[in-house]
Amino acid sequence: MSDNTPSDHCPLCHEVVDVFAVGQCDHPVCFKCSTRMRALCDQLYCAICRANLPKVLFTEKRCQFNSTKTNSFMVYRKLNIFFENRALQDRFFKLLEHRCKLCPPSDVKPFRTxxxxxxxxxxxxxxxxxxxxxxxxxxxxxxxxxxxxxxxxxxxxxxxxxxxxxxxxPLCQFCDLRFFDNDALVLHLRKQHYFCHFCEADGVTNEFFDEYNYLREHFRDEHYLCEEGECADTEFTNAFRSDIDLRAHRASEHSKNMKKAAAKQARRIDIDFSYSGRPSEYPSRGGGRGRGRGSNERQERVITAEDYEEVQQDRKSLRQQRQQERSGDGYAFN
Ligand SMILES: [Zn+2]
Ligand SMILES: [Zn+2]
Ligand SMILES: [Zn+2]
Ligand SMILES: [Zn+2]
Ligand SMILES: [Zn+2]
Ligand SMILES: [Zn+2]
Ligand SMILES: [Zn+2]
Structure with a gap:
């Protein structure tokens, strides 16, 4: 370690050091940075090597921790800081003062708290x-x-x-509350509001919904939502990523409620599935996802890679459109 030189800069704040703070790992920093860590952040370790520093010395010149005699030092026990002299101790306490910057210093003492x-x-x-x-x-x-x-x-x-x-x-537009930074806002949005777990898995991480009703609407518009029977009052578990998942759910959860003919129909759909291995037989579905029942039904069940692209495109443009339209119930932030 080099001796005290005129250009001793603190590795943390990069200011010229006039009071050194050093612990057993011999990584000196300025006394302001050391005080900031120990007194304000309750961090009693070295910011350079993260070694635990049960004791630090504040000195006017750079020194080696182990070869410095501290018998004559003044000690602030609470943080185990050893000051070379009273002047350094005074500067330490001054750093922690709560003083009004607008009143003349002679008029008011620093405040206790x-x-x-x-x-x-x-x-x-x-x-x-x-x-x-x-x-x-x-x-x-x-x-x-x-x-x-x-x-x-x-x-x-x-x-x-x-x-x-x-x-x-940043502001949560739903609550009209501000948060310290974007991380804090996102944490709040995720806890207090709603987001779509399908879209999030697809990389859309900045779309939130004020209330579950708006998310339900989103599930209905952009994904697949079951609203049959008990599912009408269900949250999350009645939304599906694909038509196939929705149909499987309907067949297993709601088939007993169906009339016999409809149940037969549901079974027939399942059987049809296993024969859908030759997509070339079926014409392409054409624009949109076409969720209508009837003649489209057969074609719908055959989802090809081509269709998938189309669905993704569809959703993307729908999402963009919705984002532009609605700034109240769902919004994106930057
Ligand atoms: Zn510093
Ligand atoms: Zn260190
Ligand atoms: Zn004042
Ligand atoms: Zn909010
Ligand atoms: Zn502020
Ligand atoms: Zn979604
Ligand atoms: Zn259902």
Missing amino acids: FSALQNHMRREHNENFCELCLDNVKIFSSERKTYDRKKLAEHRRQGDEDDKSHKGH
């Missing part, structure tokens, strides 16, 4: 912190921004003018 600062900002300055950022971003109080009412709305909707990396907090 963050929520005391939050109340002060609201009452005295009409400024607010973003609750979503508070819950999700681990930074020092002094690094947090406050906003007036209008700027907070802007921050939530589209982000801050001076920070292009943050594009605002």
Whole structure:
């Protein structure tokens, strides 16, 4: 390891290090990054090699952990941080202060807790912190921004003018609630709303439905839905990917409800199946999936690769069309 040089940059934040933090693995970082990890994130390991660091030393010069005598160091037991001198300890505590940035420093002391600062900002300055950022971003109080009412709305909707990396907090259009980021929104959509497991398996992962009724409609329009008897009130298990699956389901679940003739018909369909090995005999089904009963029935049962393409195409364009039409009950987000 090289000696202290003028260009000692922290490998985590890339800033020049003026106070070093080092643990038993001898990977020094700046004291801000070390404090951020230990105090804000409860992570007591090295960010470089992930070695557990029960104890770290804060020193003015780069040092070797094992050859540094710490008898005269001051200790913050809660996080087992050893400070070379009182000045370093003061800087550590200053980092964790909850201080108003708008009042002159001589006028107000730092607040004991963050929520005391939050109340002060609201009452005295009409400024607010973003609750979503508070819950999700681990930074020092002094690094947090406050906003007036209008700027907070802007921050939530589209982000801050001076920070292009943050594009605002995405909205669930169904609940009119914002979430920290897209991951959090998707988690919410999957838990609180509905998505189609067929489409998801086909790679469509951004289509959600407010209520089950809209998903049922989707099953009916784009897949195969059984609404016979008890299936009318069933969720999920009465939707099928293919006509064949739907027919198999009908034959096994609903045939006892059918009148004798219809049951006979259902059995005949099954038998027909086994003879469908020569698709060349049958003309192509023509446009669409044609789910009507009657003369088409025989042709429908023969699904060729060609048909499959056509069905996929069909669904794709239908889906696109629906996405354009409906922005209320089902929507795609980016
Ligand atoms: Zn750093
Ligand atoms: Zn390390
Ligand atoms: Zn103030
Ligand atoms: Zn925010
Ligand atoms: Zn929602
Ligand atoms: Zn679907
Ligand atoms: Zn059914």
